[in-house]
Each structure stands twice: as structure tokens, then as C-alpha cells.
Amino acid sequence: MIIENSLNQNRQxxxxxxxxxxxxxxxxxxxxxxxxxxxxxxxxxxxxxxxxRPDVDRGDAWDQAVARGRAIADAKVHGAAPAAYRALDIIAAAKDGDLGAGFDAEDQALADLIMGGELRSGIYAFNLVQKRAKRPAGAPDKALARPVTKVGVVGAGLMASQLALLFLRRLEVPVVLTDIDQARVDKGVGYVHAEIEKLLGKGRVNQDKANRLKGLVSGVLDKAEGFSDADFIIEAVFEEIGVKQQVFAEVEAVAPAHAILATNTSSLSVTEMASKLKNPERVVGFHFFNPVAVLPLLEIVRGERTDDASLATAFGVARKLKKTAVLVKDAPAFVVNRILTRFMGEIQNVIDEGTPVAVAEKAVEPLGLPMSPLVLLELVGPAIGLHVSETLHRAFPDRFTVSENLAAVVKAGKRGFYVYDSGRPELDPEVAALLKQGDVVLSEEQARDRVLDAVAQEIGLMLDEGVVAEAQDIDLCLITGAGWPFHLGGITPYLDRAGISERVNGRKFLAPGVASVPA
Known part of the structure; x- marks a missing residue:
């Protein structure tokens, strides 16, 4: 429990x-x-x-408890963060009951860890989440924000329905969904109702509030009927620029002049999406991360013509949604998806060139990420991963590739690279048969260096392009949008202390003392 709870974000x-x-x-x-x-x-x-009190079992039960703790630590951080292992060493040594020796070991461990990079990264990450997240860099004056008393959602699929539920719960204003047929609309509204019933069953809301929330959500086919008095309208339709432009044109024709038009696009240009509208200044990117109710990050994207009032309103809505909002330039795939696509794309390149899948996956285990790259790809969906890589390849063909193997996996209709028949991930034999690999086989260390060099390069370029204000915003995005751990500080503190930043970019991302021991 000492180890497991502390590694689960200090769950109480x-x-x-x-x-x-x-x-x-x-x-x-x-x-x-x-x-x-x-x-x-x-x-x-x-x-x-x-x-x-019962006598403490200092025999096999003690050893089994320590072994269980090591297994939990390995599963969570793969040896990447030393604190859990130092704690386990102290617990193991305390088996003989020498209290003085135990205190001495604790003192030495604390002295060592306080000067370690992981603790400094953890403090840095904590300050990002607790302080910087509350004062988003570049956000306009709050006084410019307009009130939002009704929300429209274009689309009624799973993502759109999750968004409708979130707006409903946090803003407690009318929410209207639209889609191309009544069956889809009914399914979306039904999803929201069912989720409210779950909240009621868990005691999270009482019967009166459940009834009120249900009464606030509705669905219509006619956008004019649903959106004529909406203040904030968000689209969550198919990820294709032409489709989104058409949707916004239809919405602009019926929405009030002051209404914000928001897009949940994960990679497309907000500026291009707004380019054919009469009032492009009210279009903003409002990119959530899935699952919407769990991941705090909200990338707010300013298009070339987005005005301050629209942006301020977007940030005001984000605050009410209790999301961590980060201002992002309108650049391909924004922050998280751009970094993750470069990260996973380099893993895929290594595999395509000949490195075994298991070696490529194991190469990044020392980072202690919440899941391996190919498991993450399965969660995102291979088709979505392929789409984002194609988008970024068009923008940056020298750095982003489109894997023929990934395309083959998508074409075959596979949901991922693994099967779980044994209870653990194993390479799907059907996927293995699809893979066409070269003869360049890298070691784990070589693969890891290549992947991290690519990430460091991409972050350096993003900062040069002004995608975000500072490296701190990159780290805040990765922590709150991708679940990257505190002991990495997101990623730039790790790249700095491992010497990767200077090797790739000729400089560190952060000044001494920001996420490291002061010089």
C-alpha cells in the first residue's frame, strides 16, 4: 500500500x-x-x-510484501524513478527490526533523493499543474469574455456525446446536439441520459439534479432550430477539412453574430477551417483529449484571425469546464499529437527498418511512461494515428513519415498490434504476417537514443515556431494530455538532464534551477 498508493498520484x-x-x-x-x-x-x-496488535510477521510474508511492492513499482515506472525502490530497500532492510538503522537509511535516502533530478522534475511538474495551469500564458483579459448561456454540439457520436455531457454537467445550461439523422441524435441524447443515470446511481447527483440535467439536453436535426440562440457551438464531426468547412458554413448561417464557433479538431488547420466564413474571427480550436472526463488538457488554438473576445470566451468556458487550458498557435497537430506522432513515428520507423517489435517497445520502458507506444496506438486507434501521421507528413515531409506497415494494419481492419489471449499483450500473428521489415536491427539503447533525439528536435522546432510560449507549456500539455509522469517533468527536464537537448539542439530547454538543482 505504501508503494502502490504513492505511485497512483498519492491516492488516499x-x-x-x-x-x-x-x-x-x-x-x-x-x-x-x-x-x-x-x-x-x-x-x-x-x-x-x-x-x-498482532505480531508482525517478519518471515516470508515480509519478503512477499516487498516483492509485491517491487512488482508494482516495475509496472508503474520500469525502474525510471528511484524513490519507490529506495523505499522498498529500506522496508526490506527493516525486517530485522533495527529501528535506528532504519532511520539512518531513511535519512541517507532523503539526502540522496532531494538532490536528484527526479525530485526536482516532480516539484517542477507539480508547480506546472498547480500554478501555471491556473494562469495560462498568453490568455486575453478575462473581462473580454462573453457569457455562455446555451451550447450547441455538431455531431452526436461518442466524442460529441462526451462533450455534451461535460458542458451539461459543468455549465448547467441548455445543450443541443445535431447530426445527420434522427437515430444518431437519439443515440447521442440517450448516451447523455444514461451517464446521468450512472451518476445518480453512484450518489454523485440527487434525483432533482438528475432530472434537471436531463431536461437541459436535447437533440434536433435542424441547426437553425437548435443553434439560433446558442452562444457557443462546437463541432466534433469527421476529421476532414472539407466536411468541417461545410459544417461551419451551415452553422454560421443560423447562429447569432456573437456565437463562438469551436472545433475539436486534433490536427487540422483552424485558420483554413475558418477561411471561407464571413466572420472567421470567432472561430477557435478547442481540442479535448479522450477520455474527455478524465484527461484535464484542453488545447485552445488561436487561428490567424481569431479575435481576443472569442479567445477570452473560450478560456472562460475552459475554466468553467475545470480544464487545464493551454494557448496554442495554429500549427499542424498542435502540441500533444505532434510530439506523440513524432515519438511513435520514430518507433514505427525503427520497426519498419528491421528492429523487432519487442525491442522497439522495450527501448522506451526506462522513461516510465504510462503505456508503451503500440499500446497507446491501440488506445488512440491505428486509423486515427495513420491520419495524423499523414497530416504531419504533408506539413513536414522531412521529419514525419507514413508507415506502410501501419497503413497495412489499418487496411486489414486490425485494432492494434497485440492480442491479449494470455492476459498480457502479445504480437498478433496476423499483424506479424503483415509486417514488411528491413534488415537494420538496433539495440534498445540505439532505438531509445533515436526516438528521444527526434522528440528533442521536434520540441526545439516547435518552440522556435512559437507553437507555445515556453517549454513549460510543452511539459504541461504532456502531463495533463498524455499522462506523462511527474518524474520526467513532462519531458524537457529529462531531455536536459540526460544531455539529449544539448546533443540535438545545442542548448537546454530550461534554465538551471527551473527543474534541476540550482547552479
């Missing part, structure tokens, strides 16, 4: 769990907790109550 235990595990000696109701605690403590001190 409830009182019943603490008592059940034997960590606490007594359990009291919340209503009179303080009074009962004092009575219990007085009884123990006065000798009228004896606290009985």
Missing part, C-alpha cells in the same frame, strides 16, 4: 480501508470523531483500554 485511503488494513487501531463516525478520539486516547493513556 478511506478511514474504513485504513482500519481494515490494521494501520489504525480504532474507527469512529465522522459526526463525533474528535470527541470519541479524545475519549479513546484518554482510556489508552489511563490504562483502562489496552490496544492489542
Amino acid at each position: 485511503l478511506k478511514g474504513e480501508q485504513v482500519f481494515g488494513l490494521g494501520i489504525a487501531d480504532a474507527l469512529f463516525d465522522g459526526a463525533d470523531f474528535l470527541e470519541q478520539s479524545l475519549i479513546w486516547t484518554a482510556a489508552v493513556l489511563g490504562g483502562t483500554l489496552t490496544v492489542e
Whole structure:
């Protein structure tokens, strides 16, 4: 529990769990907790109550607990962050009950870790999430934001339905979905209703609020009927520029002049999307990450003609949605998808050239990422991954490739590279038969260097292009949008301390002391 909870973002235990595990000696109701605690403590001190605790098993059970802790640490960070392993070493050494030696070991571990790069990266990451996220760099004056009293959602698929639910729960204003046929509209509204019922069943909302939320969501086929009085309209339709331009043209024709037109595109140009509209200044990128309810990041994209009032309104809505908003330049794939596509694209290149899949995957394990590149590809969807790589290849053909093997996997209708028949990921034999590889086989270290060099290069170019204000925004995006760990600080602190930034770009991303021991 010491290891597992701390590695799960310091997940806290409830009182019943603490008592059940034997960590606490007594359990009291919340209503009179303080009074009962004092009575219990007085009884123990006065000798009228004896606290009985079972003898600690310092045999096999102790060793098994430490082994279990190491397995959890390996699964979470793959040896990348030292703190959990130092804690396990101390617990293992404490088996003989020498309290003094245990305290001495703790003191030495703390002294070592306080000067370590992982702790400094963790503090840096904490400050990004707790401070920088609350004051987005480049956001316009809040006073310019317009009120949002009704939201329109174009599309009623899974992503659009998730967005409708989020707007409904956070803003508690009318939300209207539209789609191309009634069956889709009904399915989208039905999804929202079903999710509200789940919240009711879990006690997250009461019956009155559930009824009120259900009453606020509706679906129509006619955009004029649904959007004529909407203040904020977001599209979540097929990721093709022509389709999105048509949708915005239809919406602009019926929406009020002040309404914000937002797009959830993951990689397409917001400026191009708005280029044929009469009022392109009110179009903003509003890119969520899936699952919408879990990942905090919201990339807010300013098109070439987006005005401050529209942008301020977008940031105001983001705050009410309780999202971490980062201002992003209108550049291909924005921040997270651009970095992840370069990262995963280089892994795919290594595989295509001849390195075994298992070696390429294992190469990046020392980073301690939440999942391997090909498992992430499965979560995103190979077709979406291929689409984004094609978009970036058109923009930057010298750095982004389109893998023929990935295209073959998509064409075959495979959902990923792995099967899980044994309970663990194993290369799908059908996918293995599709792969056409060269004869260049890299070691894990060579593959890792190549991948990280590519990431460092791409981040350097993004900063030069002004995609975001500073490297800190890159890291904030990766932490909150891709789940990259605190011990990496996102990624730039790791690239700095590993010497990769200077090797690739000739300079570090961060000044000394920002995410490292002060010079």
C-alpha cells in the first residue's frame, strides 16, 4: 500500500480501508470523531483500554510484501524513478527490526533523493499543474469574455456525446446536439441520459439534479432550430477539412453574430477551417483529449484571425469546464499529437527498418511512461494515428513519415498490434504476417537514443515556431494530455538532464534551477 498508493498520484485511503488494513487501531463516525478520539486516547493513556496488535510477521510474508511492492513499482515506472525502490530497500532492510538503522537509511535516502533530478522534475511538474495551469500564458483579459448561456454540439457520436455531457454537467445550461439523422441524435441524447443515470446511481447527483440535467439536453436535426440562440457551438464531426468547412458554413448561417464557433479538431488547420466564413474571427480550436472526463488538457488554438473576445470566451468556458487550458498557435497537430506522432513515428520507423517489435517497445520502458507506444496506438486507434501521421507528413515531409506497415494494419481492419489471449499483450500473428521489415536491427539503447533525439528536435522546432510560449507549456500539455509522469517533468527536464537537448539542439530547454538543482 505504501508503494502502490504513492505511485497512483498519492491516492488516499478511506478511514474504513485504513482500519481494515490494521494501520489504525480504532474507527469512529465522522459526526463525533474528535470527541470519541479524545475519549479513546484518554482510556489508552489511563490504562483502562489496552490496544492489542498482532505480531508482525517478519518471515516470508515480509519478503512477499516487498516483492509485491517491487512488482508494482516495475509496472508503474520500469525502474525510471528511484524513490519507490529506495523505499522498498529500506522496508526490506527493516525486517530485522533495527529501528535506528532504519532511520539512518531513511535519512541517507532523503539526502540522496532531494538532490536528484527526479525530485526536482516532480516539484517542477507539480508547480506546472498547480500554478501555471491556473494562469495560462498568453490568455486575453478575462473581462473580454462573453457569457455562455446555451451550447450547441455538431455531431452526436461518442466524442460529441462526451462533450455534451461535460458542458451539461459543468455549465448547467441548455445543450443541443445535431447530426445527420434522427437515430444518431437519439443515440447521442440517450448516451447523455444514461451517464446521468450512472451518476445518480453512484450518489454523485440527487434525483432533482438528475432530472434537471436531463431536461437541459436535447437533440434536433435542424441547426437553425437548435443553434439560433446558442452562444457557443462546437463541432466534433469527421476529421476532414472539407466536411468541417461545410459544417461551419451551415452553422454560421443560423447562429447569432456573437456565437463562438469551436472545433475539436486534433490536427487540422483552424485558420483554413475558418477561411471561407464571413466572420472567421470567432472561430477557435478547442481540442479535448479522450477520455474527455478524465484527461484535464484542453488545447485552445488561436487561428490567424481569431479575435481576443472569442479567445477570452473560450478560456472562460475552459475554466468553467475545470480544464487545464493551454494557448496554442495554429500549427499542424498542435502540441500533444505532434510530439506523440513524432515519438511513435520514430518507433514505427525503427520497426519498419528491421528492429523487432519487442525491442522497439522495450527501448522506451526506462522513461516510465504510462503505456508503451503500440499500446497507446491501440488506445488512440491505428486509423486515427495513420491520419495524423499523414497530416504531419504533408506539413513536414522531412521529419514525419507514413508507415506502410501501419497503413497495412489499418487496411486489414486490425485494432492494434497485440492480442491479449494470455492476459498480457502479445504480437498478433496476423499483424506479424503483415509486417514488411528491413534488415537494420538496433539495440534498445540505439532505438531509445533515436526516438528521444527526434522528440528533442521536434520540441526545439516547435518552440522556435512559437507553437507555445515556453517549454513549460510543452511539459504541461504532456502531463495533463498524455499522462506523462511527474518524474520526467513532462519531458524537457529529462531531455536536459540526460544531455539529449544539448546533443540535438545545442542548448537546454530550461534554465538551471527551473527543474534541476540550482547552479
